[in-house]
Amino acid sequence: MKILELPIEFEFNGQKNYIYPSLIILNNELTLVDTGYTNFLTLIENEILKNGYEMKNLKNIIITHYDDDHIGSLYDFKEKYPWINIIASEIESKYISGEVKSERLVQAEEMLESMPKEEIEFGKWFIQQLKNLKHVSIDEKVHDGDMILDNKCRVVATPGHTSGHISLYFPSVKSVITGDAAVIENHELVIANPNFCLNVEKAKQSLTKIKNLKAENYYCYHGGKLNL
Template sequence: MNHCHLLHIEFEYDGHKQIITPVLLQDEQDLILVDCGYPNFIPLLEKAALQNGIAFDLLTKVIVTHHDMDHIGSLAELKRKYPQIEVIAHEREVPYIEGTKKSLRLEQAESTYDALPDEAKPQAEQFIQFLASIETVSVERAVSNDERLPWCGGIDIVHTPGHMPGHISLYLSSSKTLIAGDAVVMEEGKLNIANPQYALDLDEAVRSVHRLLSCDIERLICYHGGLFPGDAKKALLELARKYER
């Protein structure tokens, strides 16, 4: 029994309706959450799990694709409420999640602050304060590219840097499913690079799209956009070519 459950979480952020799609992976021994939303999202995660017939107190692990606020915002709170969970992330992300290095997104926001017009600075200050408030948490297991985790029929780590240096996607060969994280997003039915203007290395992000093409993909799940409805490999190839023009 290996199941992949998409958690459709709808909410309002900064005055706009948003949707994210964390994923629950389940087998006979483990219940694994992939990414966990903004701070205070535990009730939304628990409700979405129950809608899939799953009790969240069975959670054993959380795999973090990267340390952006909408992916680790509830991680420390989850660890307090469910202390049995093991936190897993790429080795390059560990110091940012644990707080031994400053968040790269916080560094990015701080570095652009002085160039902003005065009228934009109050909102930027609020954003910087919010990023600085994200709680840190210990990572129990650091992973690397091409590593295979033994749960849920095998979870292959695909290092997909660009959006963040330690960003990972997950490939489930048993169901030919790719969990992309923010390596790609779905916008109006099409794939795109996630917020290309904020990618820490856009060229690397495009190379990561090529890396995803090495997987035999039948289902593609984007954190922003959910399940891609069309031919995922064809769409990834078109996206890569778009940025090569």
């Protein structure tokens, strides 16, 4: 079993940016963790192919949480590869499937009311981005401590950034895929975007929780791989 980071380069507000979805390779089957923004399917496909893997072997997509940069292309993946098994926490699956209005959209609409004038345009744009996301039903709903992917991966509940955020722990390769429970700053794991955390205290506890796993490799969606 191995884990690859997929560096996806894109431009945002005229600046070069990166996100790092993860690809898990297990018994010739592929599992993608998070899907980038809307219209990122081709970018992610190209990175997978560049590493020598075939899309026909993509068996699962795991979504760490509902945010537009993580679920943006999920609908496109499911449309193009209908056999894919989509995995998410039970809490997040309600938002991803559209059963319940997402926490992030509720938060964005509330923040808009008190935003400084110069930020209102961005706030409205962000709300529209969230409203444009297409709903996808979840095939497999997971909980804290569940063992998935042939018992090689343990689901770790890491709430804070969102209520149902999950990270993934792989004991055999001493690795954690953090989602947005941690980002890398100055070669350290820190909380992602405290201003957008739905619960900062829980986010701090979740960061401590994944640090306490004492992994050697942390794969962060923002910042890439950290070796300890």
